[in-house]
Amino acid sequence: MGRWAQYRTRGRAGGEVSAFPLPAPVYDSDWVASGVLSEGLEILNVELLVACPVPADGAWSQYSTDGETWLDGSNCSCGDVTEIVASLEAVDYYVRIRWQTDGITPISDWSVPHLVPAV
Numbered sequence: 001m002g003r004w005a006q007y008r009t010r011g012r013a014g015g016e017v018s019a020f021p022l023p024a025p026v027y028d029s030d031w032v033a034s035g036v037l038s039e040g041l042e043i044l045n046v047e048l049l050v051a052c053p054v055p056a057d058g059a060w061s062q063y064s065t066d067g068e069t070w071l072d073g074s075n076c077s078c079g080d081v082t083e084i085v086a087s088l089e090a091v092d093y094y095v096r097i098r099w100q101t102d103g104i105t106p107i108s109d110w111s112v113p114h115l116v117p118a119v
Helices: 005-010
Strands: 029-040 043-048 056-066 071-074 082-087 091-100 114-116
Touching: 029 091, 029 114, 043 056, 043 071, 043 091, 056 082, 071 091
Parallel strands: none
Antiparallel strands: 029 043, 043 082, 056 071, 056 091, 071 082, 091 114
């Protein structure tokens, strides 16, 4: 009997194993998100706080107003601030990112979504 079958038989499952080579980015450690008001627009920014972990060359962002329906944001450069959406309305946004390589290939799971309150 294999290890996973034994865990199920004994009533405790093993942890999920990611299909990606890097762990998901961690808020306040790897990245932060903020909303700013500029010329009547609410602007949602993502800042990557660290150098990209090898083999990542950046991150991809997504945002949502309900935490369930995700819209594509922008490519985010490591060590830089990236504007991912601007709105005329004051809106609460959820933001998540994942590491990527070659500008398009995901190499981590999505981070835990972070709520950025309207400004």
